[in-house]
Amino acid sequence: MKKLTIKDIAKQFSVSISTVSKALNDSYEISEATKEKIQKYAKENNYKPNFNALSLKNRSTKTIGIIIPTMLKYFFAQVFKGIEKAALERGYKVIACISNESYNKEVEIIEMLSNGSIDGFIISLAKETELKQNFKHFQNAIDNDTPIVMFDRVAQTLNCDKIITDDFNGAQNTVEYLYKTGHKNIAFVSTMSDFHIGKQRFLGYKKGLENVGIKFNENLVINILERDYKKYESILIPFLQNNKIDSIITTGESAAVASMKAGIKTGKEVPKDLSVIPFSNGILARHSSPKMTTISQHGELMGETAAKILIDKLEKKNKDTITKVITTDLVIRDSTK
Amino acid sequence: MKKLTIKDIAKQFSVSISTVSKALNDSYEISEATKEKIQKYAKENNYKPNFNALSLKNRSTKTIGIIIPTMLKYFFAQVFKGIEKAALERGYKVIACISNESYNKEVEIIEMLSNGSIDGFIISLAKETELKQNFKHFQNAIDNDTPIVMFDRVAQTLNCDKIITDDFNGAQNTVEYLYKTGHKNIAFVSTMSDFHIGKQRFLGYKKGLENVGIKFNENLVINILERDYKKYESILIPFLQNNKIDSIITTGESAAVASMKAGIKTGKEVPKDLSVIPFSNGILARHSSPKMTTISQHGELMGETAAKILIDKLEKKNKDTITKVITTDLVIRDSTK
DNA sequence: TTGAAAGCGGTACCAC
DNA sequence: GTGGTACCGCTTTCAA
Numbered sequence: 100m101k102k103l104t105i106k107d108i109a110k111q112f113s114v115s116i117s118t119v120s121k122a123l124n125d126s127y128e129i130s131e132a133t134k135e136k137i138q139k140y141a142k143e144n145n146y147k148p149n150f151n152a153l154s155l156k157n158r159s160t161k162t163i164g165i166i167i168p169t170m171l172k173y174f175f176a177q178v179f180k181g182i183e184k185a186a187l188e189r190g191y192k193v194i195a196c197i198s199n200e201s202y203n204k205e206v207e208i209i210e211m212l213s214n215g216s217i218d219g220f221i222i223s224l225a226k227e228t229e230l231k232q233n234f235k236h237f238q239n240a241i242d243n244d245t246p247i248v249m250f251d252r253v254a255q256t257l258n259c260d261k262i263i264t265d266d267f268n269g270a271q272n273t274v275e276y277l278y279k280t281g282h283k284n285i286a287f288v289s290t291m292s293d294f295h296i297g298k299q300r301f302l303g304y305k306k307g308l309e310n311v312g313i314k315f316n317e318n319l320v321i322n323i324l325e326r327d328y329k330k331y332e333s334i335l336i337p338f339l340q341n342n343k344i345d346s347i348i349t350t351g352e353s354a355a356v357a358s359m360k361a362g363i364k365t366g367k368e369v370p371k372d373l374s375v376i377p378f379s380n381g382i383l384a385r386h387s388s389p390k391m392t393t394i395s396q397h398g399e400l401m402g403e404t405a406a407k408i409l410i411d412k413l414e415k416k417n418k419d420t421i422t423k424v425i426t427t428d429l430v431i432r433d434s435t436k
Numbered sequence: 437m438k439k440l441t442i443k444d445i446a447k448q449f450s451v452s453i454s455t456v457s458k459a460l461n462d463s464y465e466i467s468e469a470t471k472e473k474i475q476k477y478a479k480e481n482n483y484k485p486n487f488n489a490l491s492l493k494n495r496s497t498k499t500i501g502i503i504i505p506t507m508l509k510y511f512f513a514q515v516f517k518g519i520e521k522a523a524l525e526r527g528y529k530v531i532a533c534i535s536n537e538s539y540n541k542e543v544e545i546i547e548m549l550s551n552g553s554i555d556g557f558i559i560s561l562a563k564e565t566e567l568k569q570n571f572k573h574f575q576n577a578i579d580n581d582t583p584i585v586m587f588d589r590v591a592q593t594l595n596c597d598k599i600i601t602d603d604f605n606g607a608q609n610t611v612e613y614l615y616k617t618g619h620k621n622i623a624f625v626s627t628m629s630d631f632h633i634g635k636q637r638f639l640g641y642k643k644g645l646e647n648v649g650i651k652f653n654e655n656l657v658i659n660i661l662e663r664d665y666k667k668y669e670s671i672l673i674p675f676l677q678n679n680k681i682d683s684i685i686t687t688g689e690s691a692a693v694a695s696m697k698a699g700i701k702t703g704k705e706v707p708k709d710l711s712v713i714p715f716s717n718g719i720l721a722r723h724s725s726p727k728m729t730t731i732s733q734h735g736e737l738m739g740e741t742a743a744k745i746l747i748d749k750l751e752k753k754n755k756d757t758i759t760k761v762i763t764t765d766l767v768i769r770d771s772t773k
Numbered sequence: 774t775t776g777a778a779a780g781c782g783g784t785a786c787c788a789c
Numbered sequence: 790g791t792g793g794t795a796c797c798g799c800t801t802t803c804a805a
């Protein structure tokens with residue numbers, strides 16, 4: 100069964116295609132009688148205006164391109180959910196692409212979609228791209244009138260809308276919280292020291308220490324490569340043995356789980372002897388034992404916000420370039436005393 | 437900067453648009469000299485044939501529509517990764533939509549995309565749809581020449597390609613494995629007894645018991661509603677107290693984590709007194725303590741397979757309706773003795 | 774109130 | 790080797 104077109108309907112009623120088009124769009128030019136019968140027929144036969152014809156005509160696809168490093172991390176899946184939801188509400192579709200942390204893949208995807216497939220992009224940087232600090236492919240898109248909204252891992256030097264987590268304050272507040280609940284030897288475990296957001300979290304940690312009057316001790320900071328995820332525990336055990344530590348802030352969940360395990364293996368009880376708080380987005384935190392207190396990031400809200408800002412821009416409801424900060428919340432569970 | 441079109445190039449060199457079109461497509465009709473200069477100019481100015489014009493002309497969008505219940509479960513994220521990868525390799529884009537387990541949302545999405553936006557669908561049923569067993573919206577799409585490939589949660593009664601996990605054998609083999617490693621009181625915890633795949637897993641469990649000569653005991657089977665996920669542990673504690681159980685197979689990760697916790701709270705050691713094996717897709721299993729032995733599902737492979745089968749169908753490389761079974765693997769970790 | 778025709782950006786057939 | 794033109798499905802202006 101071939102799809103019904105305006106032409107078919109026109110033939111059916113022996114009228115012109117313009118009459119049908121106007122009738123379907125409820126134009127005042129067309130008589131009630133004609134409109135009614137055409138609309139009825141269209142509905143009954145499940146007529147749908149062809150997407151590509153419309154997009155061609157309108158020079159607008161009502162489609163958003165998403166480029167994210169992975170869908171396997173809960174945070175990104177959450178953001179995606181938010182984007183998809185907000186987009187659909189406003190009649191937009193979402194083409195989702197995975198960069199796999201690769202610069203080349205990112206470039207390819209932009210190329211592929213820069214042919215009128217999409218009206219705008221929502222992007223979080225691939226690790227490689229962030230290290231390279233090469234944003235030509237994005238600048239290109241922007242120059243071609245394709246707006247970009249970046250979230251979480253954003254290109255500092257690129258002039259586009261941005262949604263970021265309040266990483267600095269998140270870390271700072273957490274240090275203060277730990278201090279208030281009786282911790283004096285607060286360690287910082289980072290698996291993203293190369294990333295801008297990793298640096299912000301570290302700076303927030305330092306500032307937090309300063310605020311409560313604890314002297315910064317670089318021995319209590321450890322940077323681990325994310326790709327060494329299998330060795331987290333074996334790296335953290337000596338770290339805990341060789342230093343006096345009563346609490347740990349980590350930049351992610353896996354490192355927090357490993358910290359708790361390392362703590363237990365070095366004879367500490369969580370949270371009695373060791374409190375652990377990750378920046379996190381939920382899934383492991385809620386299933387570990389004990390369940391973890393987290394610096395929660397509101398991924399879904401980030402996604403919704405990104406979509407709204409992009410669509411506002413596409414529909415000219417907003418012309419300025421804005422950077423929106425989404426605050427973090429400390430969600431208290433059982434890994435802190 | 438407006439996007440370059442064939443017309444612009446034609447004007448630039450004072451030739452006709454057909455000449456440009458042919459030159460860009462490297463037609464033998466055009467002189468080398470002309471081809472060269474036009475191709476060079478196009479490349480330098482980043483010319484890209486307009487997607488919507490092409491789709492309109494070719495009646496093919498090279499785009500796949502995905503409808504899945506959620507992206508927050510690791511399994512679905514894995515499948516998505518596989519689809520996206522395989523699709524991109526063959527020059528296809530992917531529009532991803534979330535049904536949120538809702539029948540109405542599923543219908544809406546199909547409606548939205550059935551206007552020439554996509555060439556075919558890859559779908560995993562929303563829970564509501566599976567309960568309703570109402571597949572009209574899918575049948576509609578198929579009747580309109582839009583092929584559908586279903587995976588994991590498939591519509592039994594719908595005539596379309598399907599990719600399924602070998603749930604029955606996965607459970608059966610696991611029972612046999614547990615028996616061989618010295619377990620006699622094997623329990624079955626299901627959080628998807630309403631789903632077809634849940635039933636298959638249960639039947640496989642029963643068959644496995646039969647194979648090794650253990651009499652089926654319905655007291656060792658418990659069905660929990662997934663929405664009661666917060667109560668898993670409190671439901672499982674009496675289950676473990678009131679029955680003699682030395683091992684548990686669960687249909688999902690969360691229930692397995694809860695089983696281990698319940699086991700510990702009732703004085704059992706994992707895996708010494710209690711072995712736990714979930715059907716699973718990895719993330720919690722690898723971070724729990726102890727790490728869990730799993731019946732692994734190969735989500736990414738499922739996704740790749742689904743994409744390939746759909747694209748083969750779209751490109752007429754395959755006309756038959758096929759059902760492909762992806763086998764499970766028992767991945768041994770530390771939750772079994 | 775209805776219809777003809779141009780145009781969105783391409784491709785491809787047919788003339789020249 | 791190059792150009793004219795119809796067509797993909799739809800909207801919109803202008804004329805009837």
